[in-house]
Amino acid sequence: MIIYDLACTAGHRFEACLGSMFDPNPDCGCGASTSRVPSRLNLGGAANAGPGRDDMPTTWHGTGQGDPATLKAWHGAMTKRERLEERYPELAGDRRPILAHEGAFAGRPLRAGDDLVPTVAKAAFGKEES
Structure with missing residues (x-):
């Protein structure tokens, strides 16, 4: 069900639930024909998933x-x-364990399940294994 804002030719405004966007507009209670009008715009809200695992403190001082x-x-x-x-x-992101995160893997850590030979070759020598 989709909720639409409707206005009739007599000036009445109301909401109606329609099964699909292709359904015809229902008539107003006064009997006049209706048309769909834009809903109000909400500029104040924003979606926020809250802090993630990376934001969690990892030290005693934190x-x-x-x-x-x-x-x-x-x-x-x-x-x-x-x-x-x-x-x-x-x-959730990538929750696989990190095997290496320093040196050549500082930019992209080596994780469990990564194809080891090409990943190490690219990190250590800057190219894919041939």
Whole structure:
């Protein structure tokens, strides 16, 4: 069902649910014919998935030296994020373990499951294995 804003030729405005965008417009309660009008535009809102795993503190100082309120807040935020990632797996990103992340792999870490020989050859020598 799609909700459309409609206006009749007599000036009345109302909403109606239609099964498809190809369905004809319903008549107004006054009997006049109707046409679809643009809905209001909402400029104030924005979608935000909240903090991700990369935003989570990784040091003792980042957690406020183990501050219980900070730890509880981060635990709640990450629990909420896990539920969101279960519904929308594309938000989870690449969760494979990182095998190497320094030196030649600083720009793109080597992850478990990567094809090892071409990845190492490209990182170490700047070209694909031949």
